[in-house]
Amino acid sequence: SATAKVIDGKAVAKQIRDEISAEVMRMKDAIGEVPGLAVIIVGNRKDSATYVRNKRKACESVGINSFEVPLPEDSTEEEVIKFIKAFNDDPSVHGILVQLPLPNHMNEENILNAVNIEKDVDGFHPLNIGHLAMRGREPMFVPCTPKGCIELLHRYGVSIKGKRAVVIGRSNIVGTPASQLLQREDATVTVVHSRTPNPEEITRQADIIIAAVGKPNMVRGSWIKPGAVIIDVGINPVEDAKSPRGYRLVGDVCYDEAKNVASAITPVPGGVGPMTIAMLLSNTLIAAKKVYNFQ
Amino acid sequence: SATAKVIDGKAVAKQIRDEISAEVMRMKDAIGEVPGLAVIIVGNRKDSATYVRNKRKACESVGINSFEVPLPEDSTEEEVIKFIKAFNDDPSVHGILVQLPLPNHMNEENILNAVNIEKDVDGFHPLNIGHLAMRGREPMFVPCTPKGCIELLHRYGVSIKGKRAVVIGRSNIVGTPASQLLQREDATVTVVHSRTPNPEEITRQADIIIAAVGKPNMVRGSWIKPGAVIIDVGINPVEDAKSPRGYRLVGDVCYDEAKNVASAITPVPGGVGPMTIAMLLSNTLIAAKKVYNFQ
Ligand SMILES: NC(=O)C1=CN([C@@H]2O[C@H](COP(=O)(O)OP(=O)(O)OC[C@H]3O[C@@H](n4cnc5c(N)ncnc54)[C@H](OP(=O)(O)O)[C@@H]3O)[C@@H](O)[C@H]2O)C=CC1
Ligand SMILES: NC(=O)C1=CN([C@@H]2O[C@H](COP(=O)(O)OP(=O)(O)OC[C@H]3O[C@@H](n4cnc5c(N)ncnc54)[C@H](OP(=O)(O)O)[C@@H]3O)[C@@H](O)[C@H]2O)C=CC1
Numbered sequence: 065s066a067t068a069k070v071i072d073g074k075a076v077a078k079q080i081r082d083e084i085s086a087e088v089m090r091m092k093d094a095i096g097e098v099p100g101l102a103v104i105i106v107g108n109r110k111d112s113a114t115y116v117r118n119k120r121k122a123c124e125s126v127g128i129n130s131f132e133v134p135l136p137e138d139s140t141e142e143e144v145i146k147f148i149k150a151f152n153d154d155p156s157v158h159g160i161l162v163q164l165p166l167p168n169h170m171n172e173e174n175i176l177n178a179v180n181i182e183k184d185v186d187g188f189h190p191l192n193i194g195h196l197a198m199r200g201r202e203p204m205f206v207p208c209t210p211k212g213c214i215e216l217l218h219r220y221g222v223s224i225k226g227k228r229a230v231v232i233g234r235s236n237i238v239g240t241p242a243s244q245l246l247q248r249e250d251a252t253v254t255v256v257h258s259r260t261p262n263p264e265e266i267t268r269q270a271d272i273i274i275a276a277v278g279k280p281n282m283v284r285g286s287w288i289k290p291g292a293v294i295i296d297v298g299i300n301p302v303e304d305a306k307s308p309r310g311y312r313l314v315g316d317v318c319y320d321e322a323k324n325v326a327s328a329i330t331p332v333p334g335g336v337g338p339m340t341i342a343m344l345l346s347n348t349l350i351a352a353k354k355v356y357n358f359q
Numbered sequence: 360s361a362t363a364k365v366i367d368g369k370a371v372a373k374q375i376r377d378e379i380s381a382e383v384m385r386m387k388d389a390i391g392e393v394p395g396l397a398v399i400i401v402g403n404r405k406d407s408a409t410y411v412r413n414k415r416k417a418c419e420s421v422g423i424n425s426f427e428v429p430l431p432e433d434s435t436e437e438e439v440i441k442f443i444k445a446f447n448d449d450p451s452v453h454g455i456l457v458q459l460p461l462p463n464h465m466n467e468e469n470i471l472n473a474v475n476i477e478k479d480v481d482g483f484h485p486l487n488i489g490h491l492a493m494r495g496r497e498p499m500f501v502p503c504t505p506k507g508c509i510e511l512l513h514r515y516g517v518s519i520k521g522k523r524a525v526v527i528g529r530s531n532i533v534g535t536p537a538s539q540l541l542q543r544e545d546a547t548v549t550v551v552h553s554r555t556p557n558p559e560e561i562t563r564q565a566d567i568i569i570a571a572v573g574k575p576n577m578v579r580g581s582w583i584k585p586g587a588v589i590i591d592v593g594i595n596p597v598e599d600a601k602s603p604r605g606y607r608l609v610g611d612v613c614y615d616e617a618k619n620v621a622s623a624i625t626p627v628p629g630g631v632g633p634m635t636i637a638m639l640l641s642n643t644l645i646a647a648k649k650v651y652n653f654q
Contacts, residue, residue, distance in 0.1 A: 197491075252554075260547040
């Protein structure tokens with residue numbers, strides 16, 4: 065049997081960055097403005113620092129202004145909210161992002177709710193989520209990672225309407241919005257989670273699988289209907305003595321088995337990962353276009 | 360084979376009204392206040408007038424104050440919103456309800472968004488829907504009809520956790536919130552809609568079926584797994600020469616076939632119907648308790 069087509073998220077993300085870069089240039093030429101993204105990071109988590117650095121670089125690469133506020137671990141909720149409010153009022157900032165996770169002494173809900181919904185480029189505001197869940201309403205912004213998943217399906221010509229889809233995982237930032245996006249495009253969606261007794265049996269019915277669990281190689285070849293399309297969101301470090309860092313990254317799907325059953329699959333790394341930041345740039349551009357009424 | 364148990368919504372709704380009545384009395388004795396519900400109705404639709412009358416009667420029966428504002432069909436959006444705002448500011452009103460559908464010249468979204476979310480006893484505000492969709496968040500109010508469906512499952516001891524559930528229909532007021540409530544209780548939920556090519560096959564996998572479609576007798580006996588529990592939300596008039604009114608009401612599920620396959624089923628009428636108003640009273644009581652901090 066043939067091997068699955070590799071859905072090359074890295075290449076698609078590059079293409080999207082090029083498109084955004086051209087749009088930013090067009091905006092600058094036409095109205096003398098460019099989009100701006102503000103990122104607030106609290107504490108010294110190494111992974112968070114890496115993500116924020118990558119976001120800054122991505123902004124630079126497409127001509128989006130980036131503003132970074134690093135705050136000490138022992139900052140108060142009020143201090144973080146003070147910065148958010150300043151960015152809410154700053155017309156050169158079109159998107160505001162608070163890097164998660166926050167330190168334990170802070171209430172994530174209070175902080176995220178302080179972001180003006182017109183600048184909520186992460187799409188995490190409950191009002192945004194509400195609009196995403198409702199028929200006949202349009203969210204201002206779609207959360208970046210699930211938006212990236214759907215964008216990959218679109219760019220690879222995978223039709224969604226009328227298809228069976230299974231989303232494994234139901235987090236607020238990936239699984240739940242991914243299931244809502246698939247349903248908005250008329251897939252018939254089942255959400256599998258940690259209390260599902262028979263995930264294998266259900267997953268095997270899917271034409272489209274989105275896995276967002278955080279369990280290395282959980283989805284085996286036997287879980288997959290021949291010809292299914294797989295979007296693997298998981299990014300899991302596993303020990304690997306042969307790697308210079310001592311570990312490598314694998315997805316939630318056992319790639320080596322899946323590639324012999326699926327018709328198309330995203331690799332890890334190089335699949336969904338690069339799409340997330342591309343979608344953040346896309347949301348920031350959308351926010352700026354709205355403010356300047358620039359089409 | 361045995362016949363399905365009848366889930367008697369009328370009896371459960373009466374029991375709930377009795378419970379609410381006792382709570383309202385206790386509140387009145389303790390703090391000298393009772394809950395108040397304001398209903399705004401625009402135009403002369405006969406069915407809407409009936410619903411509103413039933414709501415008023417139900418309020419009276421449990422000691423909740425009811426306020427009714429009937430507005431002419433040709434009222435403007437601004438006039439409706441003016442009344443909503445007055446009720447938002449009125450401390451004797453704890454719940455505000457705008458009877459739907461509104462006349463075509465009004466924007467439903469603008470009007471529903473004007474209701475203070477602390478008084479949104481219908482649970483239709485997008486912020487409420489957002490919280491319902493999010494893990495770790497609690498909606499202020501759960502929409503009445505789906506809340507009634509789940510309440511019936513609870514009162515009949517139907518366990519939800521780990522069960523397969525199929526919700527047929529994905530409207531903002533019934534199907535979607537019903538699917539979210541089932542998932543919050545750890546069912547594995549599939550949402551079937553008008554673009555699902557094989558609804559029968561999918562529905563047959565369900566331990567719990569909630570049908571909210573609006574198609575008389577659509578769910579046949581062959582769609583049902585033996586022993587499944589069925590909540591039939593549909594209320595569909597079908598011609599019936601033998602009825603004095605010339606029609607009778609049937610559900611979305613073919614009751615005569617389903618009763619021989621299911622383990623339990625709601626009848627139409629007398630199933631979900633009476634629960635909707637009972638849940639509206641319940642939400643109004645919850646709203647008032649919150650305002651007065653009365654436990
Ligand atoms: N590519 C990218 O840019 C991004 C990648 N990720 C990666 O995606 C993965 C998921 O992230 P996130 O959604 O934030 O994770 P969360 O931990 O927030 O959610 C995980 C979900 O998986 C479910 N789950 C856990 N165990 C099982 C199981 N055995 N079977 C079925 N479902 C299970 C949980 O169910 P329950 O709700 O019942 O607990 C939960 O809903 C991670 O590997 C993360 O690193 C995340 C964000 C961005
Ligand atoms: N008991 C009570 O108190 C209440 C009862 N009802 C009754 O419940 C029923 C549903 O109401 P409501 O949710 O407002 O209706 P809507 O018309 O808003 O929604 C109907 C849903 O059913 C789906 N649907 C339509 N045809 C099919 C089909 N052939 N197969 C599968 N799905 C289909 C639609 O799918 P799509 O989205 O693809 O169009 C839509 O999501 C009605 O009979 C109504 O009278 C409603 C409210 C309260």
